Amino acid sequence: MDMTRRDTAKLALAAGAATLFAPNVARAANPKLIVIGGGPGGATVAKYAARDSKGALDVTLVEQNPMHTTCFFSNVYLGDAFAFDDLSHSYDNLVNAHGVNMVYARAEKVETGRVTLSDGSTLDADAIVVAPGIDFKFDLYDGYDEHIAATRIPHAYKAGPQTQLLKKQVKAMEDGGTVIICPPPNPYRCPPGPYERASMIAKILKAEKPASKILILDSKDKHSKQGLFQEGWEKHYPGMIEWVPAEFTGGGIASVDAKGMSVTTIEGETFEGNVINMIPAQKAGMIATASGLTGEGDWAPIRPDTFESTLVPGVHILGDACAQGDMPKSGYSANSQAKVVANAVRASLTGSRAFPPRFRNTCWSLVADDWGIKVGADYVAGDDKVTKTEGFLSPADAEAELRAATAAEGYDWYAAIAQDTWGA
Ligand SMILES: Cc1cc2nc3c(=O)[nH]c(=O)nc-3n(C[C@H](O)[C@H](O)[C@H](O)COP(=O)(O)OP(=O)(O)OC[C@H]3O[C@@H](n4cnc5c(N)ncnc54)[C@H](O)[C@@H]3O)c2cc1C
Incomplete structure (x- = not known):
């Protein structure tokens, strides 16, 4: 069954969506981008694609949960140094400040130009981005x-x-x-x-x-x-x-x-x-395997310049679920990849300028209060994979002041990425 925008709105209402887009006749003819998964990968794509296209793209984010609870800083919560509630982020800013349409539902399958939801209904799209994170290989144990x-x-x-x-x-x-x-x-x-x-x-x-x-x-x-x-x-x-x-x-x-x-x-x-x-042990989130995005493997192969699947045309896949090359599977990486994907999709759907892809990652870890360490690198799109150019690591045997400054940077990073991904 094909869904109109009004059907989509009904579906979101039925799923108890807190905030909805209003049917907008003026934008109905705009190219449609559907993003699946509202973690740091998918939410950033949706926000940047909607914001930077200034209304030229009709962006819908499909997410199975009403809020996203970040894994990053969940260890810090275990260490009594971060509140559990502060890990959770709603999608209200994406809707209200950036005009993203939210559909609170589980996507079962994607194919070129079409997303199938768990109730069997379908959404048509000019481009699809999938960022479902990981699933676990329980059968190994x-x-x-x-x-x-x-x-x-x-x-x-x-x-x-x-x-x-x-x-x-x-x-x-x-x-x-x-x-x-x-x-x-x-x-x-x-x-x-x-x-x-x-x-x-x-x-x-x-x-x-x-x-x-x-x-x-x-x-x-x-x-x-x-x-x-x-x-x-x-x-x-x-x-x-x-x-x-x-x-x-x-x-x-x-x-x-x-x-x-x-x-x-x-x-x-x-x-x-x-x-x-x-x-x-881990593998790409279920929808990636169910949609043939992983082929015979555990992770989804992509083109390093656009993160378009090498197996399913018109479907991009990023974040933890993809096999991109040298970047670690991190929230920082997913957010960095998302900006490249948003730019590439916007360029292909609206004819806007495509910027050369550049990627960055830093992972801070807290060892104790005021004792932080970090590792990071810059990356470019190589011919067949995302390729590391330069990296850095906290020095060994550093002074306590440096460890404290690194710990503080980690907290600042959390506030910055949460704002960049789910903020207004
Ligand atoms: C303990 C721990 C600590 C970490 N610390 C850090 C850190 O300090 N720094 C850092 O950068 N990274 C850190 N990470 C890694 C980081 O959390 C992940 O790399 C990141 O969340 C990946 O983002 P993603 O968008 O690819 O996937 P996810 O964050 O997993 O988001 C996927 C989203 O898609 C939704 N979804 C999935 N399937 C469907 C479907 N079929 N239909 C609809 N919705 C769907 C999910 O509900 C979820 O909201 C940490 C991870 C862990 C476990």
Whole structure:
């Protein structure tokens, strides 16, 4: 079934949308862009495409949730240094300040020129952008599934109720207990994320139950900002965090026993924990696989200059879900890619000028209060992938002043990206 704009409005009303576009006859003939997913990737595309086209594009954002809760700074929330409510952002500014049409619904499938929603209705488009984030490969682990993650052994790698559950479990643990963290294999969202998480949980344990331990059972033999994390752990949490690389786990976790609260490594060793944070291997969000955007792989291949799918013409895919090359899967990367995609789509639909694509990423991590570290780089669109040009990393053995300044930069970055993505 084809949907008119009025049908779309009805659908959004039925889904309980807080704010809606008014049917606008004058703009009805404008080219239509549909964006799926209102995270830092999709919301930024929708905002920039609507804002910069000054009404020449009809932009609709399809998002399954009424608010977006950011994964970035969810570890800082675990460390009692950020409020949970401050992680959530509504889409009201995109509607009211930039004229984006919101459809609160789950998209099931995209094909060239058409989006199918979960109720079977369809939306037609001149261009489609997909930014669905990640899904998890639960089938790789015996004894682990969505239900166990939601109730007993959270991954907390999509921010929301599981993040709150993990924090509750850490807070409720007896002094002398063990928290096990199982980081996923590459590639996954936020390479420093599990290690920042260990730091923030250690911060709580040090203050509230100092005889406790954190055991990191890794799938990898090295990880992001490894030297800087280890230096910070020795300084702030000596003897509290033990990191076990893939050499000893055999490459990660094979099975999870939710009743016995234990995990067994591929090597065959079983570890019991009072709290277990099992972060599974990852793949592109469901709609990418359902729509043939990932081909036979886990991630969606794209053209590095426009992020158009190499498999489905007229569909662009960005953020965590795509296989673009050298950029890490981060909120900063998704927001940076989004501006390139918004520009490319606007140019192709309205004939506006296309600027040469440039990308940037920085990932700040908090190791303790006033102790921040960062890694970052610039990128260009190479012939077959997004390619790193220059990078930087916080220096080792730096003065406390520099670490404090880096921590403060991280907080400033959060405010800036939230404003840039979901702000007026
Ligand atoms: C613990 C942790 C800490 C992190 N810290 C940082 C950090 O400090 N800095 C940083 O830059 N990055 C950080 N990240 C990574 C960052 O959160 C992700 O890389 C980023 O959110 C990816 O953005 P995205 O838009 O691709 O996907 P997402 O943020 O996952 O957004 C996807 C959106 O699409 C919606 N959606 C999905 N499928 C559908 C569908 N079928 N129909 C409708 N809507 C759909 C979802 O509801 C969601 O709103 C962290 C991640 C974690 C887990």
